[in-house]
Amino acid sequence: MxxxxxxxxxxxxxxxxxxxxxxxxxxxxxxxxxxxxxxxxxxxxxxxxxxxxxxxxxxxxxxxxxxxxxxxxxxxxxxxxxxxxxxxxxxxxxxxxxxxxxxxxxxxxxxxxxxxxxxxxxxxxxxxxxxxxxxxxxxxxxxQSVTLLPKRILLAWNSSFESTRAAREALDMMKKAESVNVVLVDPTAASRRNGGEPGADVATYLSRHGIHVTVDRLPSAGRQVEEVLKQHALDTSADLIVMGAYGHTRLRQRIFGGVTKAMIEAPVVPVLMVR
The missing domain is CATH 3.40.50.620 (HUPs)
Structure with missing residues (x-):
C-alpha cells in the first residue's frame, strides 16, 4: 500500500x-x-x-x-x-x-x-x-538509512500466514523497486507449503503485479535463518527486508530466540515487519 x-x-x-x-x-x-x-x-x-x-x-x-x-x-x-x-x-x-x-x-x-x-x-x-x-x-x-521508496528489496518467504501478509503489505513498494529478491532458506518441496518448486508460486503472484522477481533458495549450512537473511541482504545491497513477524508465540521467542527477535535486536538494513 x-x-x-x-x-x-x-x-x-x-x-x-x-x-x-x-x-x-x-x-x-x-x-x-x-x-x-x-x-x-x-x-x-x-x-x-x-x-x-x-x-x-x-x-x-x-x-x-x-x-x-x-x-x-x-x-x-x-x-x-x-x-x-x-x-x-x-x-x-x-x-x-x-x-x-x-x-x-x-x-x-x-x-x-x-x-x-x-x-x-x-x-x-x-x-x-x-x-x-x-x-x-x-x-x-x-x-538515516530508512526509506519508504527502497530500490532493492529482500522478501523473506516461508509460505506462512505472516510472510503472506508481509508480501501483500509491501506490494506498492515492490512495484516501484528496481529489484526484489524472494529468499527461502532451506526450502522443502511440498504440496502443502512451497509446492514442487519452492518460491515459484509467490514469484508468479508478484510478477502478475508487474514486479521484477528473483527467487533465491539458500542453504543455511548450519547457520541461523536470520544470519542467512542478513548476509544475503548485504550481498544483494538490499535497502529493505520485508518479513512476517512472530510466527511463533512471543513467549517461545523470548525463551528460545527466533528470527523475529534476532532481526529486532540487530537489523543490518531496515526491516519492514508485518504480523
Missing part, C-alpha cells in the same frame, strides 16, 4: 536524531508525520505507614514536566521543516504502554520506533504496534 501517515514512537529523553530522520523520510514520500512521545511512569515508592513517598510524587511531577517540554521541542523542530505533522504524548504505566501504542498505530499506515529509546520500552512499543494495530513496523539501527 501507499504510506500517507507515518507514526513515530519516541520516549521523552533523546529523540532529536530520530525525529529529524523521520521528517526527512516523510518529506521524501509526501507523507504526514504523527509523533507519539511516551513517558513510562516511575514505579510507586512508599514511605512510612505504607503512604506514598513524597519523593516519588516529586519524581512523577518532574517526568510530566519533561514530557511537556519534549512535546514543545518536537513541535518547534518540525515547524521549521515544512512537512505535515502532529505531536501527541502520553504519560503511562508499564502495564499498558504497549496497548496505547497499538491503539495509536491503528490510525497510521506504518509505525517507526525510535532507535534511541530505552530498550525495554522499545521492545514493548514494537510488540504493541505489531500485535494491537494490524499495521506494519519499520525498524532500523541507523535511522
Amino acid at each position: 501507499t504510506y500517507k501517515t507515518v507514526l513515530l514512537v519516541l520516549d521523552a529523553n533523546q529523540f532529536e536524531a530520530d525525529l529529524t530522520a523521520a521528517a526527512d523520510l516523510c518529506a521524501a514520500a509526501s507523507a504526514h508525520l504523527s509523533v507519539f512521545l511516551v513517558k513510562v511512569a516511575a514505579p510507586p515508592q512508599f514511605g512510612d505507614y505504607a503512604a506514598l513517598s513524597l519523593a516519588w510524587l516529586d519524581i512523577r511531577a518532574a517526568e510530566i514536566e519533561q514530557l511537556d517540554k519534549a512535546v514543545v521541542s518536537a513541535r518547534t523542530t518540525l515547524n521549521g521543516l515544512g512537512i505535515s505533522f502532529d505531536v501527541a504524548c502520553e504519560y503511562t504505566e508499564t502495564a499498558w504502554d504497549d496497548d496505547l501504542i497499538g491503539e495509536r498505530a491503528r490510525y497510521a499506515d506504518v509505525t517507526l520506533i525510535g532507535a534511541s529509546m530505552d530498550p525495554s520500552l522499545q521492545t514493548r512499543a514494537i510488540e504493541g504496534a505489531l500485535f494491537y494495530s494490524a499495521r506494519p513496523v519499520l525498524l532500523a539501527t541507523n535511522r
Whole structure:
C-alpha cells in the first residue's frame, strides 16, 4: 500500500536524531508525520505507614514536566521543516504502554520506533504496534538509512500466514523497486507449503503485479535463518527486508530466540515487519 501517515514512537529523553530522520523520510514520500512521545511512569515508592513517598510524587511531577517540554521541542523542530505533522504524548504505566501504542498505530499506515529509546520500552512499543494495530513496523539501527521508496528489496518467504501478509503489505513498494529478491532458506518441496518448486508460486503472484522477481533458495549450512537473511541482504545491497513477524508465540521467542527477535535486536538494513 501507499504510506500517507507515518507514526513515530519516541520516549521523552533523546529523540532529536530520530525525529529529524523521520521528517526527512516523510518529506521524501509526501507523507504526514504523527509523533507519539511516551513517558513510562516511575514505579510507586512508599514511605512510612505504607503512604506514598513524597519523593516519588516529586519524581512523577518532574517526568510530566519533561514530557511537556519534549512535546514543545518536537513541535518547534518540525515547524521549521515544512512537512505535515502532529505531536501527541502520553504519560503511562508499564502495564499498558504497549496497548496505547497499538491503539495509536491503528490510525497510521506504518509505525517507526525510535532507535534511541530505552530498550525495554522499545521492545514493548514494537510488540504493541505489531500485535494491537494490524499495521506494519519499520525498524532500523541507523535511522538515516530508512526509506519508504527502497530500490532493492529482500522478501523473506516461508509460505506462512505472516510472510503472506508481509508480501501483500509491501506490494506498492515492490512495484516501484528496481529489484526484489524472494529468499527461502532451506526450502522443502511440498504440496502443502512451497509446492514442487519452492518460491515459484509467490514469484508468479508478484510478477502478475508487474514486479521484477528473483527467487533465491539458500542453504543455511548450519547457520541461523536470520544470519542467512542478513548476509544475503548485504550481498544483494538490499535497502529493505520485508518479513512476517512472530510466527511463533512471543513467549517461545523470548525463551528460545527466533528470527523475529534476532532481526529486532540487530537489523543490518531496515526491516519492514508485518504480523
